[in-house]
Amino acid sequence: MGTILNPYISFRDTARAALEFYQSVFGGELDLRPFADFDFAKTGNPDDDNKVMHGHLRAPNGMNLMAADTPASMEWKGGTAISVTLSGDDKEEITGYWEKLSDGAKIGEQLAEAPWRDWFGMLTDKFGVDWMVNIAGPDTARK
Known part of the structure; x- marks a missing residue:
């Protein structure tokens, strides 16, 4: 296997719900491991022990997304x-992802044809994660 770059998102209490939502968007297999599954990771706080220590979504097209909850005993730095980013030249597929990610999202820039002839949009999903979507236009599609 070559090197893979994967987004790994930290949440305070919503990693499970976020990853389940992303699974509904992208499909694939979801592996969720709570803190309680690992003796070394138990926090001593029953609420935290049921949170996600490590979650991994493997989409059928090779995309990976990982996430975890930050226990209450640790500082959490949510932010923007x-x-x-989702990029590619399959307009139908990527537009479908955009529509699903838009559920409950704050749209920063509607998905539309951009001055550079690609289709581009930005949103913050219902879990506070910022997404940029770029669909290669006819002059920039990479084969």
């Missing part, structure tokens, strides 16, 4: 310093 990073966006998850």
Whole structure:
């Protein structure tokens, strides 16, 4: 296997719900491991022990998304310093992802043809994760 770059998102209490939502968007297999499954990771707080220590969504097209909850005993830095980006030239597939991600989202820029002739949009999903979507236009499609 070559090197793979995977987004890994930290949540406070919503990793399970977020990953289940992303599974409904992208499909695939979801592996959720709570803190309670691992002796070394038990927090001593029953609420935290049931949260996700590690979650991994493997979509059928090779996309991976990972996430975890940050226990109450640790500092959590939610924020908008990073966006998850979906890019490609399959307009139908990516538009379908956009429509599903838009459920409960705050749309920053509606998915539409951009001045550079690609289709582009930005949103913050209902879990506070920023997404950028770019569909290659006819002059920029990479084969």
